[in-house]
Amino acid sequence: MAPVTDVLPPEQPALAGLEVPRARRRRLPAPPGPASRLPVARVCVDLAPPHLxxxxxxxxxxxxxxxxxxxxxxxxxxxxxxxDGWLLERVDRATHEGRLLPLRRIVSREPVVAPRVALLARxxxxxxxxxxxxxxxxxxxxxxxxxxGEARPDAAPDGAAPGTHDAPHDVPAVDGPSVAVPPVAPAWESYRGGPAFLRHVASGGAPRAVWTALPGTGEQRWAAALAQAVxxxxxxxxxxxxxxxxxxDVDRVCAALREVGLADVAEGGPVARLVADDGPAARYRAFLAALRGPARVVVGTRASAFAPVADLGLAVCWDDGDLQHAEPRAPYPHVREVLALRSELEGAALLVGGHARTVEAQQLVVSGxxxxxxxxxxxxxxxTARVTALTSVELAREGPAAAARLPGPAWRVLRDALLAGPVLVQVPRAGYVPVVACVRCRTPARCSTCHGPLGLTRGDGPPSCGWCGRLATDRRCDECGASGLRSVRVGSERTxxxxxRAFPGVTVRVSGARAAGGVLAEVPDRPALVVATPGAEPHAPSGYAAAVLLDAAVASAGERLGAEVDALRRWLGAAALVRPTGEGGQVLLVGDGAARPTQALVRWDPAGLAERELDERRGLRLPPAVRVAALTGTRDAVAAVVTRVDVPVLEVLGPVPLPVDDRDGSALEPEVRTLLRVPPSDGAALARAVAASVAIRSARREGGTVRVQVDPADLL
Structure with missing residues (x-):
């Protein structure tokens, strides 16, 4: 049989004389033409690679x-x-010579990236x-x-008819300021330069000030002072x-604004509260109120530094030393610096305030x-209250009782102050006994599984690991074999x-993130002991009768850059809640804390400590006297990024190996850290060079990992 060379496809036979219909071709609609005016859109595409x-x-x-x-x-x-993306601008001609793709669709008609916000973001x-x-x-x-839809019922999303949203309502509009401001704000009369700063703000100027706030109640408290400035x-x-x-703090500022006649937007006023913890709906509603104009005043937390306030005249950063002002996500900006950039770009006044003063704020003052x-x-x-430091020298006359965590003088102050009102006790650690050690050789107790620190969560239970949570029921010391434990750090619950037990019949309240009742906002003016961790101290309407700051050595210890300044900031935050000396207020600092913050607290001189710290950092060439970029990651990846950084005056420190975090028992690739240090005048050039090198790494898809932080808070 001859081989088959052609294989024909099967056919459907048709009857003779029957006309076979032809298949109709489907006509596709012609694509819409470009817009007649400004047909090119420049879009910021929401993508992570730096080279894009x-x-x-x-x-x-x-x-x-x-x-x-x-x-x-x-x-x-x-x-x-x-x-996803954001449309930044529309132009007549494209710089790209090839064919351009059209926009797929408009997700929302809201112009959420205002021109001033886009400029600030860049x-x-x-x-x-x-x-x-x-x-x-x-x-x-x-x-x-x-x-x-709630805020603007006539602005329906694409494809929907106007007025189809659920329960729409109009946001009340505010055409202009409707508050009578006194000629002189009473809270600012006690400060040199305070009334002059407000006059410049009222006349449309852009002054920049670093404010060291004093304690006070009523019209003299810090929130009232901010309300008067606003x-x-x-x-x-x-x-x-x-x-x-x-x-x-947002609640306190909003309450003070209501006292001067500035109510919330929902009540017909000009104030919007922009806080992420309020939930997505409330946060977006406040953001739209600022974007559309009804809210002329925005009070919020970290992310509100970018709020689209129209015609911004005053930007305030309160307590700039608080770590919550540092953004934990890339590119890790700080609120203080963001508002400083914004004040320059928009010609607005800037006020950096707090009971303490950071080294970075002192640098702004020293530089002029x-x-x-x-x-x-x-x-x-x-x-201010009368401050006494109960160090080992002052307690020498107490004999063996001087070693007690709550010595006799502190106990007597607590007993006497409870007759006049609530008493605050600040403890630097949360929990019950977060750190324990061997009772015989005092070796820190570690978990046998992951080597994490052991601690006690209650008085009648076995120790547990702070990393993996396992109970150490039959633990023995690896050094001496003893099974007993002693406390090294005592937390707020144990305190x-x-x-x-020391004051039977007295109400004891605990305030903290880990406490059963959470962080308390306020306590009544009745006798009670209030135990709080730093930053969680509740306010008392008339102030505390006294405050005892325990474990001063623990609070001021540490190798972190700025540990002493931060300790003073925490102490002053508690001491500022105490009644002044004329009303019997007392503050006791218990323990052998670092000498410089202890003396600064006794003298109530935060600016002096910040100035001395800044002088030392200049000699040691540490931020903010210099600009630093920290590159953390695998050794080869960090080395490749550093090699491409070309800055005229550049000092490369490292790489230095970092300890491997093996808490979960998994093997991690060792990481290193390299520091790039330049004078302040070359800081912008350093940031550009590092960004360009990281972009090249992204485009080439180089291996390993690299994390870039410019002027990191945890440099040491």
Whole structure:
């Protein structure tokens, strides 16, 4: 048989004479043409790779011409998939010579990236060697479609008819300031430069000040002073922004604003509360109120530093030394520096305030970039409590009782002060007994499984590991074989238990993130012992009768850069809640703390300690006297990034191996850290060079990991 060379496809036979219909071709609709005006859109694509940190150009279809306004969220085609982005601007001509893809759709008509916010985000990305997409992710809260409908029922999303949202309501608009500001704000009369600062703000100026606040109640408390400054700015016709560490401080500032006649937006006033802990809906509602104009004053936490306040006249950072002001996500900006950049870009006044003073704020004063607003010594003595440091020298006369955690003088102060009102006891550690050691040789107790620290969560239970949580029921010391344990660090829960036994019949309250009742905002003016960790001290309406600051050596110890300044900040935060000396207020610092912060607390001189710390850092070439970029990651990856950094005056320190964190027992690749140090004048060049090197690494898909932090808070 001959081989078959052609294989024909099977056919469906048809009857003779029957006409076979032809298949009709489906006509695709013609793609819409480009917009007649400004047809090119420049989009920031929400992608992580650093080498994509630039605007990409897309064609604006004619059908999306009206909705594609600068600042809106968009969907675009990138690398074969739909990705999110922000439309930054529209231009006449494209710089790209090839064919441009069209915008896929407009996610929302809300221009969430205002031009001033986009400019600030770009400056923040350049300052911290980050990307614009990373900063916009921090600046713009996630979209909440229902909230958009509530706030503006006539602005329906694409494809929906107007007025179809659930329960829409209008946000009340505020055409202008409606508050009568007194000629002189009473809270600022005690400060040198305070009234002058407010006059400049009211006249439309842009002064920059570092404010060391004094204790006080009523109109003299720090929240009332901020409210008076905000009211002055609003009276001058401009908006204001106040950034504080946590939600409790937001509540205090909002309450003080209501006292001067500035109510919340929901009540018809100009104030919006922008806090992430309030939930996505509340946060987005406050963001839209600031974006659309009803909210001319925004009070919030870290992310509110980017709030789109119209015609910003005053930006405030309260307690800039609090770690909650440091963003834990890339590119790791700090609120103080973000607001400093914003004040320069928008011509707004800047106020950096707190009971203490950070070294970075002192650098602003010394460089002449900002002026200090402080009280004279007479006002300091009149407004502060009497401070006594109970060190081992002062307690020598007590004999063996001097070694007690609560020595006799402190016990007597607590007993006498309880007759006049509540008493505050600050403990640097939370929990019951977070650290224990061998009772015989005092070797720190470690878990036999993961080598984590052992501690006690209650008095009648076995020790447990702080890392893996395992119970150490039959533990024996590896050094001497003893089974007994002794406490090394005593937490707030154990302190409250001991005080309850020492003062029977007295109410004992515990305030802290790990406490059963959480962090207390306020306690009544009744006799009680209030045990709190640093930062969790509740306020008393008339102030505390006394405060005892325990474990001073623990609070001021540590190798971290700025540990002494931070210890003073925590002590002053508690001491500022105590009544002044004229009303019997006392503050006792118990323990052999570091000498410099102890003396600064006794003299109530935070600026002096910050100045001495800054002088030392200049000699040692440490931030903020220099600019530093820390590169952390695998050795080869870090070395490759450092090799490409070309700055005229560059000092490379490292690489230094970092300890491997093996708490879960898994093997991790060792990491190293390299520091790049330059003078302050070359800080911008260093950030650009590091960002360019990281972008090259991303484009080449080099192996390993690298994390970049410019001026990190945990340098040591």
């Amino acid at each position: 940190d630039r605007p990409f150009e897309y064609v604006v279809p004619e059908t999306l011409d009206a909705a594609a306004q600068p600042g809106v969220r968009v969907k675009v085609r990138f690398a074969g998939q739909d990705v 400056a923040v990305a350049d300052r911290w060697a980050g990307t614009l997409a990373d900063v916009l992710r921090l600046a713009v809260p996630p979209r909440h479609a229902r909230v958009e 009211a002055t700015c609003l009276h001058g016709g401009r908006g204001a922004l106040v950034v504080v560490p946590d939600g409790r 970039w900002a002026r200090e607003v402080v009280a004279d010594r007479a006002a300091v003595r009149a407004r 409250a238990e001991e005080l309850g």
